[in-house]
Amino acid sequence: xxxxxxxxxxxxxxxxxxxxxxxxxxxxxxxxxxxxxxxxxxxxxxxxxxxxxxxxxxxxxxxxxxxxxxxxxxxxxxxxxxxxxxxxxxxxxxxxxxxxxxxxxxxxxxxxxxxxxxxxxxxxxxxxxxxxxxxxxxxxxxxxxxxxxxxxxxxxxxxxxxxxxxxxxxxxxxxxxxxxxxxxxxxxxxxxxxxxxxxxxxxxxxxxxxxxxxxxxxxxxxxxxxxxxxxxxxxxxxxx
Amino acid sequence: xxxxxxxxxxxxxxxxxxxxxxxxxxxxxxxxxxxxxxxxxxxxxxxxxxxxxxxxxxxxxxxxxxxxxxxxxxxxxxxxxxxxxxxxxxxxxxxxxxxxxxxxxxxxxxxxxxxxxxxxxxxxxxxxxxxxxxxxxxxxxxxxxxxxxxxxxxxxxxxxxxxxxxxxxxxxxxxxxxxxxxxxxxxxxxxxxxxxxxxxxxxxxxxxxxxxxxxxxxxxxxxxxxxxxxxxxxxxxxxxxxxxxxxxxxxxxxxxxxx
Numbered sequence: 001x002x003x004x005x006x007x008x009x010x011x012x013x014x015x016x017x018x019x020x021x022x023x024x025x026x027x028x029x030x031x032x033x034x035x036x037x038x039x040x041x042x043x044x045x046x047x048x049x050x051x052x053x054x055x056x057x058x059x060x061x062x063x064x065x066x067x068x069x070x071x072x073x074x075x076x077x078x079x080x081x082x083x084x085x086x087x088x089x090x091x092x093x094x095x096x097x098x099x100x101x102x103x104x105x106x107x108x109x110x111x112x113x114x115x116x117x118x119x120x121x122x123x124x125x126x127x128x129x130x131x132x133x134x135x136x137x138x139x140x141x142x143x144x145x146x147x148x149x150x151x152x153x154x155x156x157x158x159x160x161x162x163x164x165x166x167x168x169x170x171x172x173x174x175x176x177x178x179x180x181x182x183x184x185x186x187x188x189x190x191x192x193x194x195x196x197x198x199x200x201x202x203x204x205x206x207x208x209x210x211x212x213x214x215x216x217x218x219x220x221x222x223x224x225x226x227x228x229x230x231x232x233x234x235x236x237x238x239x240x
Numbered sequence: 241x242x243x244x245x246x247x248x249x250x251x252x253x254x255x256x257x258x259x260x261x262x263x264x265x266x267x268x269x270x271x272x273x274x275x276x277x278x279x280x281x282x283x284x285x286x287x288x289x290x291x292x293x294x295x296x297x298x299x300x301x302x303x304x305x306x307x308x309x310x311x312x313x314x315x316x317x318x319x320x321x322x323x324x325x326x327x328x329x330x331x332x333x334x335x336x337x338x339x340x341x342x343x344x345x346x347x348x349x350x351x352x353x354x355x356x357x358x359x360x361x362x363x364x365x366x367x368x369x370x371x372x373x374x375x376x377x378x379x380x381x382x383x384x385x386x387x388x389x390x391x392x393x394x395x396x397x398x399x400x401x402x403x404x405x406x407x408x409x410x411x412x413x414x415x416x417x418x419x420x421x422x423x424x425x426x427x428x429x430x431x432x433x434x435x436x437x438x439x440x441x442x443x444x445x446x447x448x449x450x451x452x453x454x455x456x457x458x459x460x461x462x463x464x465x466x467x468x469x470x471x472x473x474x475x476x477x478x479x480x481x482x483x484x485x486x487x488x489x490x491x492x493x494x495x496x497x498x499x
Contacts, residue, residue, distance in 0.1 A: 087407070087410060087411075087414075090410070090411075090413070090414035090416075096414075096415050105415070105416055107400070107416075185403060187400040187401055187402060187411075189401075193401070196315060196381060196382075197381060197382070197401065199315060199316075199382075200314070200315035200381050200382025200386075201382060201386070201387065202338075203318045203319060203339075203342050205316075205319050
């Protein structure tokens with residue numbers, strides 16, 4: 001243990017920018033970014049599945065509201081959504097006295113809400129596309145077996161739709177990671193926030209941002225690797 | 241393609257030649273981070289004004305050069321100078337050692353203490369490690385206030401860093417922040433004189449230690465533009481001599497507070 005810490009100190013010796021302190025900020029930033037992206041993706045996924053089913057419904061009064069939601073959230077920049085949810089809500093009179101305030105007071109939760117709603121909108125459309133692309137033959141076969149629409153959705157349509165959606169969803173995960181870089185505008189110390197802090201303190205744009213870019217690259221690589229593994233496993237039957 | 245290459249090489253050569261020699265400026269571009277009331281801000285009509293702006297324009301008049309103000313967010317203001325987006329920075333920039341390593345400063349043109357501002361019902365009379373424990377402190381990212389608070393209070397309090405002073409004031413009104421640390425006149429005009437809520441100054445105004453709070457505000461130049469800095473210094477001395485400086489000062493800070 002002692003060896004590692006002396007090795008670490010030697011490594012940083014003479015470096016005025018990457019001290020143990022600033023690396024601490026980057027580490028904090030990595031934790032915040034990971035939490036934010038992971039939680040919003042999980043929540044977004046959970047919301048998106050039922051929404052995608054409703055969105056592909058034949059009934060207009062079910063599918064139209066969902067379409068409106070995805071249209072609004074895909075049609076406006078995430079930054080604007082974040083501003084509205086963080087700075088906008090404080091202009092509602094008396095918001096400080098409601099039960100919502102403990103949640104909205106921290107910068108983390110407004111950011112989480114904005115990211116979740118945004119990724120849920122994109123994911124809904126990805127899944128809807130995959131559901132619509134289900135082969136007609138499979139549906140007819142399921143009907144011929146006398147499956148109820150509910151059972152057919154669960155056994156036939158959703159499993160194959162998830163598989164089809166996988167590559168597109170992997171892209172959405174990477175987009176979300178990169179979109180999370182705007183969290184620092186609402187004072188969150190995420191990876192980009194840490195880089196901006198180091199940049200502003202030491203006037204060292206190259207060092208601060210190249211370092212953080214390398215961290216994002218590593219994260220992206222991990223995500224790509226994970227999705228490639230999933231695709232290999234789940235789409236094995238499609239391989240030649 | 242080849243032509244394009246030659247052309248761009250030529251362009252590079254010209255740029256290199258012109259930057260090699262210190263230029264004689266007759267058009268000076270000055271970088272400024274707006275808003276930072278009352279030092280630099282826009283009137284309701286959208287006109288750029290403030291102490292820095294008025295003093296800067298006066299200095300330019302004296303030197304017989306035309307000045308152009310270029311807006312730049314604070315956290316990129318020194319890199320912007322280095323990359324020649326403008327030739328000087330006049331934006332409430334405190335002279336300190338860290339910055340001196342990067343830029344050349346004029347003589348200080350104003351000294352300005354920092355201060356803690358909080359809602360009047362916060363109930364502390366002094367900002368120390370004990371009283372600020374567990375609170376959320378607001379600062380503008382990359383300012384000397386940020387450095388001071390980061391080094392002295394990050395172990396006991398949470399620090400929220402904002403891109404602009406305005407966002408910070410908004411979050412103060414929203415009760416997301418318990419206390420903010422600002423240049424005194426900025427806090428005075430944005431918080432004390434606002435009629436929305438009651439704010440007070442907590443404790444004394446702070447301008448020590450020098451390591452953080454420096455020697456007052458200066459105009460920043462690229463290291464090699466010594467001639468330009470010298471011209472600004474001469475103009476500044478002249479303005480301070482003949483009373484124009486006091487007149488501009490009184491316009492923004494009143495008569496009584498001249499320290």
